[in-house]
Amino acid sequence: MTVTKNNGPGRAGGFAAIFSGGPVSIAPLVTFRIVFGLLMFFSIARFWLRGWITSVYVDPPFHFTYMGFDWVHPMGSFGMHALFALLGLSALFVTFGFLYRLSITFFFLAFTYVELLDVTTYLNHYYFISLVSFIMIWLPANAAYSSDVRLRPSITRSLVPAWTINLLRFQMACVYFFAGVAKLNPDWMLHAIPMRIWLPAKTHLPIVGPMMYETWVAYLFSWFGAFYDLFIAFFLIYPRTRKFAYLFVIIFHTATAIFFPMIGVFPYVMMTCSLIFFSASFHEKLLSYLPGYSPVASPAPYTYLHPTALRYAVYIFIAIQLLLPFRYVLYPGKLFWHEQGFRFSWRVMLMEKSGSTYFTIRDTASGKSYEVNNREFLTPIQEKMMSTQPDLILRYAHYLAARYRERGVENPGVYGEVYVALNGQRSQLFIDTTVNLAAQPLGWNHYSWVLPYKEQ
Amino acid sequence: MKKTGVLIATCLIAASAVFWGCRKPTDNTQTNPTDGFDKSAMLTNYADNVIAIRYLNMREKVAALKSASDSYAATPSSATQSALLSAYKDAYLQYEIIAPFQFGPAETALLDVYLNYSGGLDYSFTTAGELTGFSVDTATIESNISSGSYNLTTVSRSNLYAQGFGAIGYLAFSSDAISRMTGNTARAKYLGDLVSRMKDLVDGVINNWTAYRTTFVGNTQTNVGSPIGNIVNQLAYQLDMVKGPRIGWPFGKQSNGTVFATKCEGYYAGISKELAEMSIAALKDSYTGGGGLGIDDYLVSLKQDALNTDVLAQFDMTIAKVKAIPGSLSAAFTANPTEVDAAYKEIQKLLTLLKTDVASATAVQITFTDNDGD
Numbered sequence: 001m002t003v004t005k006n007n008g009p010g011r012a013g014g015f016a017a018i019f020s021g022g023p024v025s026i027a028p029l030v031t032f033r034i035v036f037g038l039l040m041f042f043s044i045a046r047f048w049l050r051g052w053i054t055s056v057y058v059d060p061p062f063h064f065t066y067m068g069f070d071w072v073h074p075m076g077s078f079g080m081h082a083l084f085a086l087l088g089l090s091a092l093f094v095t096f097g098f099l100y101r102l103s104i105t106f107f108f109l110a111f112t113y114v115e116l117l118d119v120t121t122y123l124n125h126y127y128f129i130s131l132v133s134f135i136m137i138w139l140p141a142n143a144a145y146s147s148d149v150r151l152r153p154s155i156t157r158s159l160v161p162a163w164t165i166n167l168l169r170f171q172m173a174c175v176y177f178f179a180g181v182a183k184l185n186p187d188w189m190l191h192a193i194p195m196r197i198w199l200p201a202k203t204h205l206p207i208v209g210p211m212m213y214e215t216w217v218a219y220l221f222s223w224f225g226a227f228y229d230l231f232i233a234f235f236l237i238y239p240r241t242r243k244f245a246y247l248f249v250i251i252f253h254t255a256t257a258i259f260f261p262m263i264g265v266f267p268y269v270m271m272t273c274s275l276i277f278f279s280a281s282f283h284e285k286l287l288s289y290l291p292g293y294s295p296v297a298s299p300a301p302y303t304y305l306h307p308t309a310l311r312y313a314v315y316i317f318i319a320i321q322l323l324l325p326f327r328y329v330l331y332p333g334k335l336f337w338h339e340q341g342f343r344f345s346w347r348v349m350l351m352e353k354s355g356s357t358y359f360t361i362r363d364t365a366s367g368k369s370y371e372v373n374n375r376e377f378l379t380p381i382q383e384k385m386m387s388t389q390p391d392l393i394l395r396y397a398h399y400l401a402a403r404y405r406e407r408g409v410e411n412p413g414v415y416g417e418v419y420v421a422l423n424g425q426r427s428q429l430f431i432d433t434t435v436n437l438a439a440q441p442l443g444w445n446h447y448s449w450v451l452p453y454k455e456q
Numbered sequence: 457m458k459k460t461g462v463l464i465a466t467c468l469i470a471a472s473a474v475f476w477g478c479r480k481p482t483d484n485t486q487t488n489p490t491d492g493f494d495k496s497a498m499l500t501n502y503a504d505n506v507i508a509i510r511y512l513n514m515r516e517k518v519a520a521l522k523s524a525s526d527s528y529a530a531t532p533s534s535a536t537q538s539a540l541l542s543a544y545k546d547a548y549l550q551y552e553i554i555a556p557f558q559f560g561p562a563e564t565a566l567l568d569v570y571l572n573y574s575g576g577l578d579y580s581f582t583t584a585g586e587l588t589g590f591s592v593d594t595a596t597i598e599s600n601i602s603s604g605s606y607n608l609t610t611v612s613r614s615n616l617y618a619q620g621f622g623a624i625g626y627l628a629f630s631s632d633a634i635s636r637m638t639g640n641t642a643r644a645k646y647l648g649d650l651v652s653r654m655k656d657l658v659d660g661v662i663n664n665w666t667a668y669r670t671t672f673v674g675n676t677q678t679n680v681g682s683p684i685g686n687i688v689n690q691l692a693y694q695l696d697m698v699k700g701p702r703i704g705w706p707f708g709k710q711s712n713g714t715v716f717a718t719k720c721e722g723y724y725a726g727i728s729k730e731l732a733e734m735s736i737a738a739l740k741d742s743y744t745g746g747g748g749l750g751i752d753d754y755l756v757s758l759k760q761d762a763l764n765t766d767v768l769a770q771f772d773m774t775i776a777k778v779k780a781i782p783g784s785l786s787a788a789f790t791a792n793p794t795e796v797d798a799a800y801k802e803i804q805k806l807l808t809l810l811k812t813d814v815a816s817a818t819a820v821q822i823t824f825t826d827n828d829g830d
Contacts, residue, residue, distance in 0.1 A: 197816070197817065197819050198819050200493075200758055200819070201677075201678040201818065201819035201820070203492075203493075203495060203676060204495075204675070204676040204677045210492065213492040213493065213757075261679070262679070262821060352816055352819065353816075354811075354812050354815060354816045355812055356807065356808040356811045356812045358804060368712040369712055369713075370582075370710055370711065370712055371704070371709040371710050372710075373577070373578075373579075373580065373581070373700065373705075373710060375577040375578040376578055376579055376580050419808045419812055420812070421812045421813050421816045424816065424817060426762075426763065426813055427808060427809075427812045427813050427816075
């Protein structure tokens with residue numbers, strides 16, 4: 001495979017390498033724009049067709065919002081369906097490069113708005129999509145082979161600054177690498193947990209099914225998964241290993257899609273987005289199969305108005321991405337138990353955790369007590385997610401206090417009896433049953449009312 | 457390209473080396489590999505030795521109920537009434553035994569909705585006036601009888617609360633039931649229609665199971681809607697029904713101790729305690745696969761022996777505590793709250809085990825929505 005001179009990320013150390021080298025071919029960016037838009041369109045359509053817009057964003061009376069985003073609310077059935085229609089449309093616009101800046105900006109804002117509506121729908125790949133669409137706002141991905149250049153040929157560019165492509169590669173590498181680092185824990189590596197719990201549930205699969213009871217298979221899956229996540233990005237970056245590495249990408253993600261269908265579109269996101277690691281010549285060849293594609297040589301590369309400011313912005317973005325997954329070290333206790341600093345850190349398919357919650361409202365003035373029926377307020381998925389995550393338990397407790405105040409309970413104290421089972425261990429009491437959760441503040445601090453994890 | 461292959465091979469070998477190296481010490485602390493488990497054999501046991509037999513028993517009990525209710529409707533007397541009570545109790549208890557198998561044909565036929573409507577689990581059980589839990593809509597029943605025009609297949613709350621075991625109990629065992637039935641052909645016809653409807657539904661489910669059996673036995677997945685997923689999820693759902701509509705809610709758990717005695721299951725026959733007890737025993741029966749290959753054996757094959765032992769013990773403890781409640785539930789709610797509370801606590805412990813520990817150990821999925829595996 002030939003590698004265009006300035007295309008690979010610089011081998012110089014440090015993240016300044018993202019900016020190293022002169023302008024490069026726009027081709028990888030064009031492919032990325034096309035496949036990302038299409039993938040998003042199908043992802044949105046799938047969500048709609050499964051009836052999830054209604055069941056997730058319209059029906060539930062209560063939503064778990066993110067801290068600082070309590071003002072984000074769903075817009076009702078018509079509003080949500082209209083928004084999803086526009087999301088699908090804007091994804092197609094991105095693919096065709098039509099009104100690109102507007103479309104990708106709208107897509108980023110609308111998609112992120114939807115994700116902010118309810119924490120219980122949080123998925124790492126949704127976060128990834130938000131990040132990538134945000135990055136894409138700043139990239140000239142419509143400067144070739146797009147409706148925009150057809151309408152305004154003057155904006156055509158065949159060369160773009162190297163960092164525009166390198167930043168997307170960095171983002172991909174982050175997902176893989178941190179997912180790999182997260183797997184380096186005793187349960188995953190030494191005990192093959194949760195694979196040993198999940199795989200025996202997969203014996204229905206043809207050929208490999210009967211092997212799923214074997215412990216060594218669980219170890220193989222765990223170790224291969226960790227090894228793959230840790231190193232695949234580097235094998236994709238390095239030109240000589242790239243083709244083989246991409247073959248592994250296909251095999252690995254096809255396997256995850258077969259074994260764990262509930263992870264949804266994640267495998268497809270990774271398989272398509274990994275194409276960004278390929279060289280410009282590869283992408284030019286790929287694009288040449290598309291109708292009406294002809295590489296235009298316009299000698300003037302795409303330039304930004306404020307390159308220095310942008311450079312610092314990119315550094316800040318990178319710094320955040322590198323630090324965020326490690327914020328958990330600021331908290332005491334077992335990460336999997338307390339989940340403080342768990343989200344936004346590429347911790348995917350990492351543990352088996354489930355819980356049962358029983359809440360009681362006690363009127364501190366009259367002493368009257370009312371047991372809560374979670375089914376009255378939460379959907380099954382909301383209840384499942386809430387049952388194991390302290391911040392969601394607290395949010396729900398505050399909501400319950402408000403609802404019972406409406407029902408005439410003057411000073412509702414909210415007490416929870418919560419049992420959680422982690423990684424195949426037996427369930428144990430999760431929070432202090434004597435603490436009035438209604439009086440506990442939400443915040444970034446450690447929640448001391450969560451009981452410490454007892455090793456069994 | 458050659459170098460690439462060598463590089464990847466080296467990495468894989470290195471990974472395997474570390475993997476094998478680490479395996480030995482962990483094997484000493486961890487349990488040995490499972491020998492495998494025949495899920496198809498388990499499902500075959502459920503289909504042929506558990507579900508099919510229990511449905512056939514149900515058909516017999518409903519037939520007996522039909523003849524007893526016909527005699528009662530023809531000549532209402534305390535003799536025919538007590539014969540009916542015995543047949544009614546038998547059929548109702550048998551219904552509790554098939555309740556954990558509310559999937560496949562039973563789900564399609566809405567068997568639990570028509571036979572024993574509970575109002576579902578997703579509402580506030582705090583007011584006496586509303587039709588909730590195991591209420592009986594006596595007003596609709598009376599108006600159906602007097603108008604003579606009704607369609608029992610309509611799915612509406614009032615219609616569902618005017619048929620099934622609850623409504624039959626009202627027509628047969630409410631305080632002045634005999635005198636009101638005497639010489640009232642419209643009333644007799646309504647009772648007959650309710651029991652016939654029950655018979656038709658049960659027959660329909662039995663017939664459809666013949667075709668469904670192949671699908672059931674052949675699907676060893678554990679996702680939502682799969683046979684194993686259904687069996688495990690029903691354990692939790694049905695026990696939630698015991699904790700809520702059967703005992704906890706009419707006992708006043710949601711309402712600061714305000715008791716709703718008439719909203720007990722089988723209220724007019726006064727058999728609410730027996731029903732609750734049987735309901736839990738039926739779950740144990742389902743859990744153990746009726747003594748054949750069941751979820752208990754699956755857990756043992758997954759090296760969850762201790763969990764299985766605890767679940768079985770907790771089943772027995774819970775059944776014993778419910779049995780220990782004196783008299784009928786509707787009376788005990790006010791007369792013996794301590795005993796009811798003791799039973800309630802055990803039900804909650806059992807529910808936690810089934811919903812959290814068992815579901816987690818068997819990796820059964822509870823919702824359709826995508827997830828990250830937590």
